Amino acid sequence: MLGLAKRVGARILLTSTSEVYGDPLVHPQPESYWGNVNPIGVRSCYDEGKRVAETLMFDYHRQHGIEIRIARIFNTYGPRMNIDDGRVVSNFIAQAIRDEPLTVQHPGTQTRSFCYVSDMVDGLIRLMEGENTGPINIGNPGEFTMLELAETVKEVLRAIMLDENKLQEVMLGLAAHAFEFMTSQESSIMFEREGTEAELGDKLVHILK
Numbered sequence: 424m425l426g427l428a429k430r431v432g433a434r435i436l437l438t439s440t441s442e443v444y445g446d447p448l449v450h451p452q453p454e455s456y457w458g459n460v461n462p463i464g465v466r467s468c469y470d471e472g473k474r475v476a477e478t479l480m481f482d483y484h485r486q487h488g489i490e491i492r493i494a495r496i497f498n499t500y501g502p503r504m505n506i507d508d509g510r511v512v513s514n515f516i517a518q519a520i521r522d523e524p525l526t527v528q529h530p531g532t533q534t535r536s537f538c539y540v541s542d543m544v545d546g547l548i549r550l551m552e553g554e555n556t557g558p559i560n561i562g563n564p565g566e567f568t569m570l571e572l573a574e575t576v577k578e579v580l581r582a583i584m585l586d587e588n589k590l591q592e593v594m595l596g597l598a599a600h601a602f603e604f605m606t607s608q609e610s611s612i613m614f615e616r617e618g619t620e621a622e623l624g625d626k627l628v629h630i631l632k
């Protein structure tokens with residue numbers, strides 16, 4: 424892809440990942456943090472693959488003057504996710520729809536941030552239209568525990584089950600709008616408002632409809 428970008432003179436985007444930080448020793452992670460990555464773990468092919476992809480992007484940028492953009496994407500969710508993709512949001516929703524218990528890994532107090540997909544796309548478009556090569560973190564600064572997420576999924580599903588009309592519509596589908604976001608904190612693109620549980624629930628309703 425870098426060779427193609429060089430040949431046709433294209434600006435090229437790498438959708439990298441927060442996983443380049445590995446098991447970080449710094450919280451939150453600024454783009455200047457080099458990470459703490461296990462090179463031989465079961466997940467290492469993903470982390471190290473993205474890291475070498477970032478390296479190659481910068482090598483082509485330096486040697487051949489290719490216009491690169493690198494986004495480090497944090498957890499993203501939204502409608503039309505593959506129900507069996509193994510991510511926690513889709514796992515909980517799939518279990519709730521199947522009327523199975525939601526499996527929360529111990530201790531349940533571990534936190535993640537969840538970025539709505541259309542916000543992510545807006546961030547990527549801004550990055551491509553701007554002059555900053557990155558790497559640039561794109562995500563939601565609001566953190567939720569896994570127990571809070573499971574409770575929110577349960578509440579949303581219960582509300583939908585109580586409404587018989589909506590019950591007919593329970594399937595993965597189209598969805599909604601997004602948080603306003605802004606460019607802030609040096610190079611990071613982060614959201615103007617932190618996502619509250621109610622807002623997360625609102626988004627989950629749209630996914631479940």
Ligand SMILES: NC(=O)c1ccc[n+]([C@@H]2O[C@H](COP(=O)([O-])OP(=O)(O)OC[C@H]3O[C@@H](n4cnc5c(N)ncnc54)[C@H](O)[C@@H]3O)[C@@H](O)[C@H]2O)c1
Nearest residue numbers: 437438439440441442473495496497498499500504505510
């Ligand atoms: N979803 C997240 O939370 C998240 C977090 C960090 C980084 N990312 C990165 O963002 C990118 C997209 O993630 P996603 O969750 O939308 O993944 P996804 O699996 O839903 O989508 C990947 C897409 O790439 C296509 N694809 C795969 N191999 C291809 C190939 N050889 N040629 C052309 N198309 C091919 C697939 O058909 C699919 O449409 C990935 O690079 C992923 O590593 C995603």
